[in-house]
Amino acid sequence: MVAIVGKPNVGKSTLLNALVGQKISITSRKAQTTRHRITGIRTEGATQFVFADTPGFQTRHSTALNKSLNKAVMGTIGDVDVVMLVVEAGRFTPADAKVLGLLKPGIPVVLVANKLDEVGRRAELAPWLQEVAAKAQFAEIVPMSAKNPKDVQRVFGILEKYLPEQPWFYGEDELTDRSEKFLAGETVREKLFRFTGDELPYTSTVVIDKFEEEPSPKFGRMVRIAATIVVERDGHKAMVIGEKGERLKRIGMEARQELEKLMDCKVFLEVWVKVRSGWADDEARVRSFGYE
Numbered sequence: 001m002v003a004i005v006g007k008p009n010v011g012k013s014t015l016l017n018a019l020v021g022q023k024i025s026i027t028s029r030k031a032q033t034t035r036h037r038i039t040g041i042r043t044e045g046a047t048q049f050v051f052a053d054t055p056g057f058q059t060r061h062s063t064a065l066n067k068s069l070n071k072a073v074m075g076t077i078g079d080v081d082v083v084m085l086v087v088e089a090g091r092f093t094p095a096d097a098k099v100l101g102l103l104k105p106g107i108p109v110v111l112v113a114n115k116l117d118e119v120g121r122r123a124e125l126a127p128w129l130q131e132v133a134a135k136a137q138f139a140e141i142v143p144m145s146a147k148n149p150k151d152v153q154r155v156f157g158i159l160e161k162y163l164p165e166q167p168w169f170y171g172e173d174e175l176t177d178r179s180e181k182f183l184a185g186e187t188v189r190e191k192l193f194r195f196t197g198d199e200l201p202y203t204s205t206v207v208i209d210k211f212e213e214e215p216s217p218k219f220g221r222m223v224r225i226a227a228t229i230v231v232e233r234d235g236h237k238a239m240v241i242g243e244k245g246e247r248l249k250r251i252g253m254e255a256r257q258e259l260e261k262l263m264d265c266k267v268f269l270e271v272w273v274k275v276r277s278g279w280a281d282d283e284a285r286v287r288s289f290g291y292e
C-alpha cells in the first residue's frame, strides 16, 4: 500500500496515472481537482503496488468541504507501507511542511521532487536537496518528472524495497476498485474543468443522478447516465452552458466518448446544470454529495 500525498497542484494525479499506466484519477491545471481517495493498482512481476491518491491538502480556506478533504488525507496516510510525499523540485513551502507534519511516524516517506523538467539546470538543485534532506528522515529523495516514463519506471524499484511480503490484495489485471458510477462523475468533472479553464471555482461539482445498465442486442451492453453539474452562481451556470449551449454539449460529448472507451460499452449521457449557492459551506450538503 502506497499513499501519494502533497499539497494541491504538485502533480499527484499525474504521477498516479503514470504509475498505474492508465488514466484513473483526473488531472487539471486548477488546484484541488481530486476530491476522493482513488486507488490505482499496478502489478509488476511479483509485486503489486496499491496506490491511494489524496486530495490536495487545503490550508487556506476552512469550509466544510475543505474539512472533509483534510479528513480524507488523514484517513489515507495511517495504514500504508510507504508514503510518497510529492513537492515541486526546488520548492518546499510552508504548505508542504504542513503535509509533512501530518504523516505518521514510523512509516517510511519517499520525498518526490516532481516537475524536474521545469528546473533549468540540475546543478542548481543540489543546495535545495541538501536543505530538504535536513527537514525530516526521508527514506529517499527522488528528483523526477511524472511526465517522464523513465523516471516513473524507476519509482517501482524504489517503492518495492518498502513493501512487505504478503499475498496480493487484488487480481493481476485490476486497475482500480472504484465503481463505474464514480468514474462517470470524475470523467464529467474532468471535462467540465478542462473546458471552463480557470474561470470556474473548484467548489463546482458533479452529481450522478442516474446510472442504469441494460443489455442491448445491438451494442452488447448499454449504460444510461444522467449527471448534474452543481455550481454556486447563475453566472457560473451561464459559463458552463456557453454560447448557444456549445460548451455544455462539448463537455457531454467528450465525457461520453471517454466513458465508452473506459467501460467498453454504449453510453447515453445527459448533463444538466444547477445552481446551489453556498453548498461548499453546508456540511450536510457536502455529505449528501458523497464527501464524508
Ligand SMILES: Nc1nc2c(ncn2[C@@H]2O[C@H](COP(=O)(O)OP(=O)(O)OP(=O)(O)O)[C@@H](O)[C@H]2O)c(=O)[nH]1
Binding pocket: 006, 007, 008, 009, 010, 011, 012, 013, 014, 015, 026, 027, 028, 029, 030, 031, 032, 033, 034, 054, 055, 056, 057, 114, 115, 116, 117, 118, 144, 145, 146, 147, 148
Ligand atoms: N512540467 C511538469 N508538469 C507537471 C508534472 N507533473 C504534473 N504536472 C502538471 O501539474 C499540474 C497539476 O497536476 P495534478 O496531477 O493535477 O496535481 P495534483 O497534485 O494531483 O493536484 P490536486 O488534484 O489539486 O491535488 C498539471 O497541469 C500537470 O500537467 C511534471 O513532472 N512536469
